[in-house]
Amino acid sequence: MPTLEDIRRELGADEPDYPALADKLGTDALPPLEELVAEGDPRIASSAAYLAGVIASGSCDRVVLLALDSDHAVVRVAAAATLTTLHSAAATRVAKKLQSDRDVGVRAWAVRYGAASWVLAKRVRAKAANDPEPAIRELAARLFDDAVTSAR
């Protein structure tokens, strides 16, 4: 099993190969990924949070919750990657937190993932329509209109 330092170096590459890393490391990587998110370096923490989502295990909840509480918006954005892999109850809680984030970019990613999820779509759409940021309202209108069009 690679060490914490091995994983840190892999995630520190300019362009990590996340699917290959997920295949190579598997769910055994979740505890070190949690440590890397906790350390707080925005570059490594965001990569660690994202990789946890790619590993796609229900037990990545701890990593996600840590990422959602990060002071760095880029880490909270990366947590959005887990929305498609979490169990629906957990995904709903995470989406709710992301959509209430103070940062526009984080909220934008909650809308993007919400638009792609039948579990989250209705709730995400309703909240995004009332977002104070015009760019979020426009993004939601575009994404949800596209979803309706493709479903026809």
Add this chain to the structure above:
Amino acid sequence: MTNGSSATVRLHVKVLSEPTAVTRDTMVAEMTTIYGKVGIDVVVASTERLDLPVLNDLYVGACAMGSTTPAQDELSGHRNHASPHEICIYFVRSTFMPLSGCGAFPADKPGAVVASYASPWTLGHECGHVLGLSHVEPPHRLMAGAGTSYLPNPPPMLTQTEANTMIASLNH
């Protein structure tokens, strides 16, 4: 072009977010030094700020040349002042998936994105991709696949073979 140089890279800088790990000036200075050693000048031809909050954490998909996302296509449409063959560099807050940068661009709109946590050499690395270079194994090279954050002996280098590829791309 300066004496002895074979080609010039003209960059048009578009800033959605300022980098936080190192300054833009540092990244440009490092790129200028590395490229200069192989006969390529670097010029920042223009700088512009863009207010695009929903593109600031840019979805880049697999960051694959020839296969850009709608978000990359939308961002790449912002090319004020740039001629078709000149490179636009978009400084964003992050990419999704998290990368230090991505050198994939839509056809006929050469450009790259650099994330806020990029290394001093990410700009030069991503421009290398735009000019036709692929990743290499040796860790002391600018185009090292392992990335520019753990260089054994910075600054990294370009080979003359790589430079020839880049010069041919610039002079095309």
